[in-house]
Structure formats: C-alpha cells, structure tokens
Amino acid sequence: MRQRKPKFVNEYVDSHGKPRVYLRRPGQGANRLASAFVHAGILDGLSCGNERYERMPEVRRVKVGSIAAVVRPYYGSTEFKALAVSTRDTYSGVLDRFVDKHGEGPIAGLQPKHINKLIDEMADTPSAASNFRKRLKGLMDYAVSAGLRSDNPVVVASLKSATPSARKLACSAHRA
Template sequence: MTKPPLKGKKPKYVHAYQDRHGQPRVYYNKPGQKKIALRGPLYSEEFWVDYHKAVEGKEIVNEGAGAAKTISGTIDAIVAKWYLSADFVNSAPATQRNYKSVIEPFRKEHGSKTAANLKNVHINAILDKRALTSTAQAKNLGKRLSTMFKFAVEFGLVASNPMIGVKKVKHEVEHYEMWADDEIAAFRAFWKDGTPQRQALEILIYTGLRRSDVVRVGPQHLKDGFIKIRSQKTGVDLNIPVHPNLTDYLVVGDKRHLAFIVTAYGGSRSEKAFTNWLKEAATKAGLPDSRSPHGLRRAACRALAEAGCTVWEIMSITGHQSVKEVEGYVADVDQAKLAKSAIAKWAKA
C-alpha cells in the first residue's frame, strides 16, 4: 500500500467537493476510466480503503456499509469496523465472502447488543445453540468471533475479549471421499481421450488444484513448463510444474475462451456447475455419486505422498497452508507403496 500524502494535498485523480446539499462527495476520476465514488470524509480510514482499491482496479464493495450509522459500542459497530480493517480488506475475496457468511447471521441476531456486556458464558450459549444444528458451523463461528474480538481488543473497541474461556466446539472433520486408483482407472476407461470429462480429470489429478482454480486455468497460465496461477481461495501464487502425462490435455476446448475446461457452448463453468458436471460424469462411469472434484484433489495428494513426497512438497503443489490438513488427506495412503519407496531410497543411498 502506498504511503498516504500529507493532508491538504489530495491523492492523484481524487476529486472532492460539497454537493448542493452540503454533503461531501469524493471521487476517483482517472482520465479514460469510469468515475468511482469513494467513501469520505477525505483522508479517513474508509477513504483510504476505497482509494487503494480504485488504484489497483479492484471492485469497491463497501465492506463496512452502514458503519457510519451503527451505534458506537455495539456488536454491530465492531463488525463494521472489522470489515474495514487491513487484515480483512487485504484477505482474498473468497475468504471475505466466507467470513461474512458466518458473521452476518450472528450480526443480524446480536448486532444491536452492547459489546461490553458480552461475556464468555453468552458466547458458549450461542455456540451451543448453533452446534445443535451443525457442529461445523458452530466451530467456524467460534473461529471468526475469535479473530474479530482480538481485533476489537487491539483497537480499543472493547476492554476485554469475551472469547477468553470459551469452550471449544467438538467437531469431527468430514473429508470428501478420496477417489481410489481403480475408480480413476474406471473413469478413464469410460471417458476416452478427447472428451472434456477426461481432460477435467487429468487436470485435477496432475495439478491438485481446487475446483475454483480448475475452472479458470488456461493457456495464459502456462509459462516455462509451469502452471502459474494465483489461488482464488487463498491468494497464494502457485507454480506447478507440468507433469509429462498432462501435456496433451492442456488444450483449449473452445478457441473463444481462455479456460481449458468450458461448456459445450464455449462458456465458463461455475464452481458448483463444474462439481455437478463431474459428479454426473463419474456416475455414468459407474462410480458412486459421492465422487467429486475435491476427492480428486485428495487423490492427487495421495499420489504425491506415495511417490515419496514430503508434506511440504505436497503443499508446494496444492497450495495448502495447513500441514495438519494435508496430513489428514494422506492418512490413508498405501503403506506398502511407501515402504517399498523407502527401501528403494535406502538401498540407493
């Protein structure tokens, strides 16, 4: 983020004035581009958030919409301020959407309450009620509240953190079912080379990409023998060497589109549509209807582990940011294959 100029000297392309009603108006007005409204007042935190987004060409969505109308000291005010924080604004768009999907129901129910009155016993009751419906949702809410109230304490919005002493929600993580080797072979036998279904399977297996990245990856991401793409979910830059078995499948199905995987009409697929499409293809190949793109991502992790790759090497391919998550993915690798690989390395040494 560039250093803010001294007050009195407006940033480049910024136009500020008072309208006929005496209300301040601030715009980013770069020649040749559409004029963009920024939140004021000039030099405020909200202004700088919008200004830097405009400079970088990012869409401006007022994450803290309604912040000026919230009542100071309420939970609603803390949520609005958190949405404007550097940590939140600089996180990946997918992460922001995920966090807001968890926080907004909580905000709707408790936003008008005074934050100073919120204690750990209240949080325990809220999480316990949520856990009756879904332990996964309760656990996610607890994580997001911990992050938000840590911010609130650091910036003096509350005197104490109500999350201290909150009991942990017990939740068993349910992984998507991993594709077995014989299932992958059955899919390949049914969907021959040249079909988009086969192309999708090979890209998923030999890159380990998330579905959100698989639907975007195309020739523009190929450079010097690598697939170079920024993860939609985490914002991490991935550099994946092209596997020799993948080369023939990296062709564009429709020249009108930049992605490798497109619809029959040349359009891009959404994440959900892609998942449903691949699951339908797996079912037609005689596989269980639970076989999904994420299950192939797990299969890619397993294949890397069975090839003797370390957890860190696997993470460098898949873009995972949690060692524990990868370890969970490869917990059921073929022990015999690993043992054989280990002895082979030992004998060579």
C-alpha cells in the same frame, strides 16, 4: 448514424408503447434510466465502468459500542483486508448473520456465557458452530487491539467449555 448504446444498457418499447431503458450490470439489480439521457449521450461513461452510476450500498446506522459498530471497522482493518477475497466473503457472511441477529447488543456486555449459549444453539451443525467461534474470536481479537474490550471472551468460553480431564491434559502438556 445511430450511436451504440453503452454497455449493460437495455432499451425496449413495452406493451403500452413506452420506451424503457435499464442499466443491468452482472450481479446487480436493474436500475431504470430516463431514455432521454441515453439518447443525449450523457451516460456514455457507463461503458468505461464509471463508478458514479453504480448502485450505492445500503447504509445502516449503528449504535456506538454495539457489536455492529465493531464489525464495520473490522472489515476495514489490515487483518481482514490481507485475506483473500473469497475468504473475506465467507468471513463477512458469518459475521453479517451474527450482526443481523445480535448487532444492537453492547460489545462490552458480551460474556463467555453468552458465547457458549450461541454456540450451543448451533449444536445441530457443529462445523458451522466451529466456524462461528473462529470468526468471533478474530473479531474479538480486533476489538481488544482497538481498545474496545479488555479481554477476549471467546478464548475464555472455549477453555470453560472443555471437559475437566481435557483441561488437565492440556495443562500437563503445556508444562512439559
């Protein structure tokens, strides 16, 4: 009697007569398996969702004190984990793009003028620039609470970018 093959395992014979066996989980690439393992029943745990056989995430080395070194623990923080999964995906997409471009730079050297320059580069997409500023503000708030920075340069940058009349209006409303 032939055993059922595990879930997500595809088995076929290619055009050269070689048996091929692949593990194809939804949303992931195909992992080639040795056909002997499947026939011996070694990989039966795959149908139960055994985590050992899933592809490991890419591990990048980051320099201590860099922007990338702050983003990684931010993803593990309670502030970030309290968000809904779809919100976390959106936020991490914005921050990952930032890390890909500027992740090697020092977190302590990030000044309001650098943030304003990054925002100005996104002038053609104002909503993306606004979202980036909000995500960066949350990241810098985390860096301040973790003791990696003494101030949040995003807050200073947003005050300096406002027009003088807008600042005067905001100050008068605050006093009242």
